[in-house]
Amino acid sequence: MSRFSADTPKERRKLVMDAITAHRERGSPFCTLLAEYDFEPAEMEGEPESDDEWEGEDERDSEDDAEVEEAPPWIQFGDQTLNLDCTDEELDRLKNLLREFPAFKIEQLESPEEAEGTNVRISAKADVNRIAQFVEQSLQTVYECPKSTTVWAVEV
Template identity: 60%
Template sequence: MTRFDAAEPAERRKLYVDAITAHRERGSAFLTLEVDEGALETNDETGTERESDSESDDGSAEAGVPWVQFGDGTINLDCTDDELDALKAVLEEFPAFKIDDLIRPEDATGVNVRISAKADQNRIAQFVDDVFLEVYDLPATVRVWAVDV
């Protein structure tokens, strides 16, 4: 792999495919894709500031930088309950992908989701991009980094 970030939709999907291919060729345990922190400071579509790693007005903890991991046919991510509802809607468009496990740690806000993804890297890339855009409600020009391959 020669590049590790992309911000345009087609380039992000190509990045995901390249990262999955590199991950499989290296035989690594997993790969991690992470949203650029700058995308969390303001929402490009609304111009409003976003909260991260802090407490919101109602005292609940906000999620940090959105990330998605892939390894051994499984996609792993953390989300809030509202994001989980959005994830379930995205999964309706990907019938070969199924939630395998929901883990709600006592010491953390939100839920860890494990999804079986027995598909080719192009379909996984489409799903991952939809997760960042639809589940985490990020703009179409969000920059994503392959931080661990």
């Protein structure tokens, strides 16, 4: 594998296919794909119209920082299985997306008490192209990533 990131739908799908192929050729336990994009909360877009808009901002800074510092979406693939973490809302969107991919089935849901969200393991008994399509659709539909999202193959 000679490149490790892509930022258009077509290139992201190709990157996923290349990463899975490299993972299989190396016999590694899994490959990990990480989405990266600039997050700007809607309420923070643009400049304030007056100083009054920034009143109380200090109290909200820690909450806003927590949202911005959330871990970016990631998807792992190994042994015909996709592994990803979802919030409750993302899990609902994932279940809806799976209707379009009948060869993909949820095998395990795990929601540890100390974690916010659910770890999902999905059997992916499909060719590498279909898996890449699923990963791309997951980024767009489940995680609602912007079209300009960069995907990194961070572990192969």
